[in-house]
Amino acid sequence: MFCAGGKNNVSACNGDSGGGMFFNIDGTWYLRGIVSFSPSRPEVDKALCDITKPTVFTDVSKYQDWLIRYINTTEWLKNLKPCNDSIIGRNTECNAVNRYDGDFFIVGEKESIVRVKVSDASASNEIEHINQNDLGGLDYDCAGGRVYWSEPATRTIFSAKYDGTDKKPFITEDLEEPRHVAVDWISRRLYWVDYGKEAIEVASLDNPAVRMVVNMNVNDPNEIAVDPLFGKLYRIHKNFLIESSNLDGTDEELLLDSSTMWISDLKLSMATEELCFVNQETFKIECINFFNKRIRSIASNLTSPHTLSVTDGMFYWTEGNGGTIESINHQNRRQPSIEYNKSKDVISLIAVTNVCPMVYSPCAINNGNCPDGTICLYKSREISGKACITIRSKINGQYKFSPRIGNMPSWYALIEGVPDFQYCEGSIITRNAVLSGRIYWTHNKTIYSAMYNGTDKKIFTTKGLKDPRSVAVDWISRRLYWVEHRHKAATIMVASLDNPELQAVVSTDADYTEIAVDPVLGILYRLLETGGIVKSNLDGSEPENIKTSKTHKLYNIRVSVATGEVCYINQTTSNIECMNPLTNQFRTVVSGKPKTWALTQGRYYWIEENSPCAINNGKCPENTICLPNPPCPMG
Numbered sequence: 001m002f003c004a005g006g007k008n009n010v011s012a013c014n015g016d017s018g019g020g021m022f023f024n025i026d027g028t029w030y031l032r033g034i035v036s037f038s039p040s041r042p043e044v045d046k047a048l049c050d051i052t053k054p055t056v057f058t059d060v061s062k063y064q065d066w067l068i069r070y071i072n073t074t075e076w077l078k079n080l081k082p083c084n085d086s087i088i089g090r091n092t093e094c095n096a097v098n099r100y101d102g103d104f105f106i107v108g109e110k111e112s113i114v115r116v117k118v119s120d121a122s123a124s125n126e127i128e129h130i131n132q133n134d135l136g137g138l139d140y141d142c143a144g145g146r147v148y149w150s151e152p153a154t155r156t157i158f159s160a161k162y163d164g165t166d167k168k169p170f171i172t173e174d175l176e177e178p179r180h181v182a183v184d185w186i187s188r189r190l191y192w193v194d195y196g197k198e199a200i201e202v203a204s205l206d207n208p209a210v211r212m213v214v215n216m217n218v219n220d221p222n223e224i225a226v227d228p229l230f231g232k233l234y235r236i237h238k239n240f241l242i243e244s245s246n247l248d249g250t251d252e253e254l255l256l257d258s259s260t261m262w263i264s265d266l267k268l269s270m271a272t273e274e275l276c277f278v279n280q281e282t283f284k285i286e287c288i289n290f291f292n293k294r295i296r297s298i299a300s301n302l303t304s305p306h307t308l309s310v311t312d313g314m315f316y317w318t319e320g321n322g323g324t325i326e327s328i329n330h331q332n333r334r335q336p337s338i339e340y341n342k343s344k345d346v347i348s349l350i351a352v353t354n355v356c357p358m359v360y361s362p363c364a365i366n367n368g369n370c371p372d373g374t375i376c377l378y379k380s381r382e383i384s385g386k387a388c389i390t391i392r393s394k395i396n397g398q399y400k401f402s403p404r405i406g407n408m409p410s411w412y413a414l415i416e417g418v419p420d421f422q423y424c425e426g427s428i429i430t431r432n433a434v435l436s437g438r439i440y441w442t443h444n445k446t447i448y449s450a451m452y453n454g455t456d457k458k459i460f461t462t463k464g465l466k467d468p469r470s471v472a473v474d475w476i477s478r479r480l481y482w483v484e485h486r487h488k489a490a491t492i493m494v495a496s497l498d499n500p501e502l503q504a505v506v507s508t509d510a511d512y513t514e515i516a517v518d519p520v521l522g523i524l525y526r527l528l529e530t531g532g533i534v535k536s537n538l539d540g541s542e543p544e545n546i547k548t549s550k551t552h553k554l555y556n557i558r559v560s561v562a563t564g565e566v567c568y569i570n571q572t573t574s575n576i577e578c579m580n581p582l583t584n585q586f587r588t589v590v591s592g593k594p595k596t597w598a599l600t601q602g603r604y605y606w607i608e609e610n611s612p613c614a615i616n617n618g619k620c621p622e623n624t625i626c627l628p629n630p631p632c633p634m635g
Helices: 060-071 073-078
Strands: 002-004 020-025 028-037 055-059 093-095 104-109 113-117 138-141 146-151 156-161 168-171 178-184 189-194 199-204 211-215 224-227 232-237 241-246 253-257 263-269 274-279 284-289 295-299 305-310 314-319 324-329 346-352 357-359 374-378 386-390 393-395 398-400 411-414 421-425 428-432 438-443 446-451 458-461 468-474 479-486 489-496 503-510 512-518 523-528 533-537 544-547 554-560 565-570 575-579 586-591 594-599 604-608
Touching: 028 060, 055 060, 060 073, 104 138, 138 178, 138 346, 146 178, 156 178, 178 224, 189 224, 199 374, 224 263, 232 263, 241 263, 263 305, 274 305, 284 305, 295 314, 295 324, 305 346, 314 346, 438 468, 446 468, 479 512, 489 512, 512 554, 523 554, 533 565, 554 594, 565 594, 575 594, 586 604
Parallel strands: 411 468, 468 512
Antiparallel strands: 002 055, 020 028, 028 055, 093 357, 104 113, 104 346, 138 146, 146 156, 156 168, 178 189, 189 199, 199 211, 224 232, 232 241, 241 253, 263 274, 274 284, 284 295, 305 314, 314 324, 374 386, 393 398, 411 438, 421 428, 438 446, 446 458, 468 479, 479 489, 489 503, 512 523, 523 533, 533 544, 554 565, 565 575, 575 586, 594 604
16 A cells, blocks of 8 residues: 545545546556545544545555456466466466467367368368267367367267367266357356257366256257356347356346347457357458447458357458358458368367466366355356356256246246235135245246245246236136237236146237236236226126227236225326226326336335436435435425
8 A cells, every 4th residue: 555645635535536546648547546545534524535634545556467357358368377287276367278289270060070270271180980960069178178069969068188089978968959068168167058948058067967057948049158257158049139147147138139130150259358250141250349339340241151260369260161261360451261171061160279368266176165956156246256056956857946036037927915815705715825925927938937035946838838928826716817929919818827738718809918817806907009908807708998098108017906906007107007997097106207016915116217316315414314205296
């Protein structure tokens, strides 16, 4: 640490210059220190720093090596020293490639894997004994000097040394149609896409029995890529979307959405902190920045780009007509073609270089000391830098999943119930106090359920599902209702919660977007695309329009069992409104800009776009806390 003062009433303790010590030398800003603490002014009610006293700074120069990794990754990769030990310590940064040779391509063809020297493509050699079956996916472990590939026909993932020797099965159990593979060489994990399961899975490279499902219901599954430095998993979705998540599948985010692209062959560029891909729609190779999401063109006017490989200095690709490996450097200068006269059916291209960055990962050794029955996955935002996730196991033909419920459900419904409520039917009284404690949701072509804590996740039904949307639970009669969406029409379906094979069609005559069920009064509410609300019996009979509106957009329909009302968000008025189905009178419950909401027997809860308390404590006086109160004029 060191001390420094200010002048002319400019002081870091006031937050000037961002609260740090910066220098501008020839137009370049340099950071020297960040504020550690500042003396406070005496005898003042509100704590204020004293600009007349020096500020204590933390010297950031000792973090130079760590900072350069994120500020100038290209320079960091270039200056990495060879690793001296197989165990990477907490403060170690090194280059592991010195253990193995480099400077060659691994080319995955349909029925073979070929090693091609960058300097002399004619001296290529085929990795032995793997040309019996079609190749699914291919990647390499630069720290272990091995290549991994999948064979869908044999339902197996193999590995071998770079020269093709020591070939052995890596995973043979519980695979249906393994395709694309991606290696995290730092945390020692292998990720793959199983087309048969429509899932992304992960296993330890050191113990493949330690594995789990990262992402279920990956419809039209496509290629994946792993960033082991930043702890990110990327995948192509529907050929025009790129999605990212943590390595454990959490915090999913849409990185790229472009209907004008046809994306294939996703590859990571560590040097530029970008994700690169082939755009087969425009015959370009393009890259998108992880952070600002800017897209730049690397190579254009290509004949038919097919496969891609990226190093810290070059981009390589093959054309659909085969014969050569093309390249361009990071300064956008095309390089001479590399003659390659093998098969035209190239599936994957990998450039193995002399750079293999290694940094500390808490998961690399001994499964991160996670408890038995869990797998350690790197997670940078956790204090420990890891997440210990329950391993999936197969029990009585069913899969047991980790407590994480699932991915991005399209629609969901909770069996909440009303505590101490009695429902009478003749002389039978049924007490409903959260009868089953399960949550139901739709994702792609499936309806799932799980316990409230995310355990016991299982498929409820896939029968006849094409595009299931809104779901609603009748916990008293043990029924689940959902909307099966069709173009300009919708079908409302119902199934028994105890036997989902027992299904029936409730209605098919309008474009319903959402539904809600009042199991006490036996009413099914349907929200129309036009903004109206229709109520009917639970079997769909006696439909009645209780609200007609072509100017108001309604969504998030809910039933208040406590008041007997049907409630919703009116997007046009930005209100939460409730309507009495008997009198058709409605009232405004909340004014503001609610995005979504929920209710219990006594309260309404919602998430607002702009809460009056979200910024600067709502400008409330000192020693007070701002809390939303919709009836008040100030909110």
